[in-house]
Amino acid sequence: MGIGATRNLKAAEEVAKITAIESRATGFNWNYSPLADVNTNPANPVIGVRSFGENTDLVSQMTVAQIKGYQKNGVIATAKHFPGHGDTSVDSHLGLAAVTYDRKTLEEVHLPPFKAAIAAGVDSIMTAHVIINAIDPELPATLSKKVLTGLLREEMGFKGLIVTDAMSMHAISEEWGSGPAAVMAVNAGADIVMATGTLPEQLETFDALNKALKSGQLSEKRVDESLKRIFDAKLFKYKLFKDRYTNPDKAAKIVSTPAYKQTAAEVARNSITLLKNNKVLPFNASDNKTTLVVGPKIYGSTSYIEDIAKAADDKSAGSITSFVTATDSTDTEIGQALQLASKADRIIVPTFSASGLPAGQAKLVKALQQSGKPVVAVSLGLPYDIQSYPEVGAYIASYAVERWGSPVPTSWNAAVEVIFGTQPGGKLPVSIEGLYKYGYGLSY
Structure with a gap:
């Protein structure tokens, strides 16, 4: 996609x-x-x-x-x-x-x-x-x-x-x-x-x-x-x-070809679809602000969110805090996330759905949005997640993880680059009922 x-x-x-x-x-x-x-x-x-x-x-x-x-x-x-x-x-x-x-x-x-x-x-x-x-x-x-x-x-x-x-x-x-x-x-x-x-x-x-x-x-x-x-x-x-x-x-030499990795990164950047931006993005990479990255375990693993936090750390001059919740975020975890949000300047919330979005993830995004801090949500799987939290300040679709959790780090790295100012190139390949038509996509 x-x-x-x-x-x-x-x-x-x-x-x-x-x-x-x-x-x-x-x-x-x-x-x-x-x-x-x-x-x-x-x-x-x-x-x-x-x-x-x-x-x-x-x-x-x-x-x-x-x-x-x-x-x-x-x-x-x-x-x-x-x-x-x-x-x-x-x-x-x-x-x-x-x-x-x-x-x-x-x-x-x-x-x-x-x-x-x-x-x-x-x-x-x-x-x-x-x-x-x-x-x-x-x-x-x-x-x-x-x-x-x-x-x-x-x-x-x-x-x-x-x-x-x-x-x-x-x-x-x-x-x-x-x-x-x-x-x-x-x-x-x-x-x-x-x-x-x-x-x-x-x-x-x-x-x-x-x-x-x-x-x-x-x-x-x-x-x-x-x-x-x-x-x-x-x-x-x-x-x-x-x-x-x-x-x-x-074989090892061929699969390590730098030009292939560059092509993959370029295609990924051109795929990232910015669907909503209420003066939230881009985040300034050079300032000293603290960024909170908070999101769910995906198929039992914390590595997805941790990897995204590392990508954010590579881009941002400021400090990065990360927190991983259950796949269906609990009220206790949402409370912990809000405590961390109170000490942060801006927030990145990846969400993941292979079919319907777990209710706890939507509740997490809504709670963080109400914190008053700039919030961008990034769908890692299906782009329809925003239907569950339409009030979020900014929203990006990355298409980075499929039904079984197979990850494409190149794609979520590109999403982080877009958050910190790289031009998004994607146009929605599906329609999101009640919100966005097929072909929609914003740029900076």
Whole structure:
């Protein structure tokens, strides 16, 4: 979503190019990226900032740019999660999601990024563990011949690799079992089954496919079709049987390339989206004021807020105080934060939500805002957090942490730079209902 906020297709391609070069150097030749999901549901618990945004054209263009960046540099790109996971309200890692929109919505909103990916020559597409009622109301896309063979192969003309999403996810394993589902997926049209999970689950998948082939439940013809596509990619296009080993010294040098880090920092700065500023920002980096950084644990870790405090310390001539609350800040912690605020001159409050913002975090921001000190809130995950504390004096979206807490320090470092005067470059890649429209973004 941060890349989407830059609106810069060249930057999107460059990020993918660098990722591909670093991936090949360290021995990886296939990336399950980019997301072609159009995140039309703000409450989506699993896609969120992994998507480029809510606009179909933006997602399509960014998807194509990244496919070019990966595949021109020797890494297979994967458009996912077909035919779209952006309008779900269930995390398919935990349960089976279904979308009830009609075929027209599917065609106009969710399929265009995949059509654009196919036109751009994407070499693989990943399936969604989601029931698409308009195509097959009974089976999720991963297991549906109507979706994988009927829609993707026959209607849309995709000739590349179809890979399933992880078969250990509860949407599949709890409903059908990893082994039986693997057979169903291949019969539906999948070429590669992502056999994740425990070793027994992986063995169950392998044994089920092996037995299905021997019994005739899975035909040799069907398996050979997939093998041909796999060998076409591995042998002929990507030549993966040449230079099969990586050089660790060379890899270390490539992933430490200063120009790559500079590019990442520049893209991050251009992604930071300033949505509100009531004469709060920028903070003066050269004065001797005390800055309080206070925010929540994220997935049990204090390191996110501590790292942001360190970034602020690197920028500010004044002193930095930091305090980490529980993920859902308690009244006692809010009281402690207010005591610290009384001794500070200005306040940075990072918040984090992967779906809905915990009530305690919103209460913390509101309490600090009432302290009378200049307050800037920084959303680390979804940009919608401000809906829970619209009265805050200044607000920045950084898109720096996704659903599982995977951090992008480059992004929150850029947010700190913006707080202390660097020009923000981002435009909102989603709309925030009742507050800000798609494309909104302030500058100094």
